[in-house]
Amino acid sequence: MKTQEDKYIVGVDVGTTKVCTIVAERTPGGLSVVGMGLSQSQGMKKGMVYDIDQMTDSIARSVSEAEKMIDAKIQDVIIGIAGEHISGFSAEGMVSTPSGIITERDVKRVIDSAKVDNIPPDKKIIHIIPQEFIVDDQRHILKPVGMYGRKLKANIYIITGNLHAIKNVIRCCERAGLVVRNIVLQSIASAEAVLFPEEMEIGTVLIDIGGGTTDVAVFYNGSLVHTVEIDIAGNHITSDIAVRFGIPRNVAEDIKRKYGCANANRISEKEIIQGVRKAGPGQLIDIPRKELAEVIQLRVEEIFDRVKTGLDASPFPKYIRNVVITGGTSQLPFIDEIAEKILGLPVRIGYPQNISGLQDIESPIFSTAVGLVIYASKNIPIYEAKPYTSGQGFLRRFREKVKQWFAFLFS
Structure with a gap:
């Protein structure tokens, strides 16, 4: 090889x-x-x-x-x-530009001035993301080097991890x-x-629902401006199913993928999942699919409630125009309907x-x-x-x- x-x-x-x-x-x-x-x-x-x-x-x-x-x-x-362990926060910096023309050194100085000194020793910077530069009173500048100006400001977003x-x-x-x-x-x-460039410009929330965590990122004016980490995700749905019906976790994961639905109103009460193995030797049970969907929907609603709380605590809700959901859990049928109901925004599923x-x-x-x-x-x-x-x-x-x-x- x-x-x-x-x-x-x-x-x-x-x-x-x-x-x-x-x-x-x-x-x-x-x-x-x-x-x-x-x-x-x-x-x-x-x-x-x-x-x-x-x-x-x-x-x-x-x-x-x-x-x-x-x-x-x-x-x-x-x-x-x-x-x-991931967290993010905004920071601001400002410097004067003695020559009147902004140089690379000026940009480095303004970003250095925006960095916060009190980051705990067990946290380290992963990303430094310039959201915008402001030259005098002109905003929304991405590359200010070479421009005329006496005062340079920077708004940056810093992401740290353990x-x-x-x-x-x-x-x-x-x-x-x-x-x-x-x-x-x-x-x-x-x-x-999964995002189109215009979505990053107009204001979009990306919700990546994985197994262990749900990662929320807000994009506006082409840049990442806010993040939220939520400790509820797909594995919690699997655990809920296992506990509710007394079945092994691997069996719960299997029926979630095959028969799961995020909106119980979409499922008929007549639909039955037959021959599901219970925990223990040889016992099989039948599970109403609507009941399975009700268990899933409760947890999905909790995830989006937490997303909404995280977004409402930020300065960006008024700039958000749409939502994109991705990750394994986004494959649950009708999960976009639950998200739209709770978040009050248009929702689509994001594919590569x-x-x-x-x-x-x-x-x-x-x-x-x-x-x-x-x-x-x-x-x-x-x-x-x-x-x-x-x-x-x-x-x-x-x-x-x-x-x-x-x-x-x-x-």
Whole structure:
């Protein structure tokens, strides 16, 4: 088996329920997916590794499947992260520009002035996202270098994560034989795959409902402006079904996927799911499908109630025009109807787009992994940078990433 070629970009979505690996290559017509791997995730809960051996094995199995499809050994990867430990906040900065013409140094100074010094030592910056620059009184500027002005302001959004949580994921990747070249918030990656540019401009909420957490991201004027992490997601629905009907979790997951529905009003009382195995030896039961839907709907409503609470606590509700739902749980029939009822906004389901290749990836469960390779192809060349490691070089690598963001601003 040959080694990974430069033409391949590899994204690994390390989640609570699955590990998905996507391999893409650049073609004259754009990105094309040429390999994929999917494995059940074990050893992670709500974005936090609790069993390194199990998590390492889950990553290795997913990557191995992709390697077989491309007949090459994968080494360099970009990974997506999410979880309860992720948080984001806005910051402002302002500097004067003595020369009257804004330089790269001025932009660096204004972003430095906006960074908050009291970030806890166990939290580290993952992304610094300039939302807008303001030159004198002119707003909504994305690249101010070269403009005339005496006063430069910056509104930025900073995303942080728990240092040890991130290092543990990297450690698992290292043990699986991988080199982590970049780390991306999963909702940012998913947005690359499922949102249209005009949606990011007018004001859109992306709700990525995974297994362990629901990741909410608000985009406005082409930039990420707000995030919310919710500790309720698809696994909670599975647990509710298992408890309500006294069935094993794996059986509950199976009937959720086959017969689940987010809107109980859409299901007839005559529909019966027959021969469902109960916990224990040999006992089978019949479950009314409408009753199953009622259990699912209660939890889905709770998720969107929490989303609404998180959005209402931000300064952005008045700018939001529509909602896009993605992730595995978005495949529940009529989940968009429940979201529309609670959020009061138009809702659609987000599927991966702007990429060709394997037909199997045209599902919301692949949104993050597909988005990772799109993100990597559009941003700084990730394979030319030093890798992230779980050792002493980790903090230095973060500082280097900040320098790369500056370089991207001036490109």
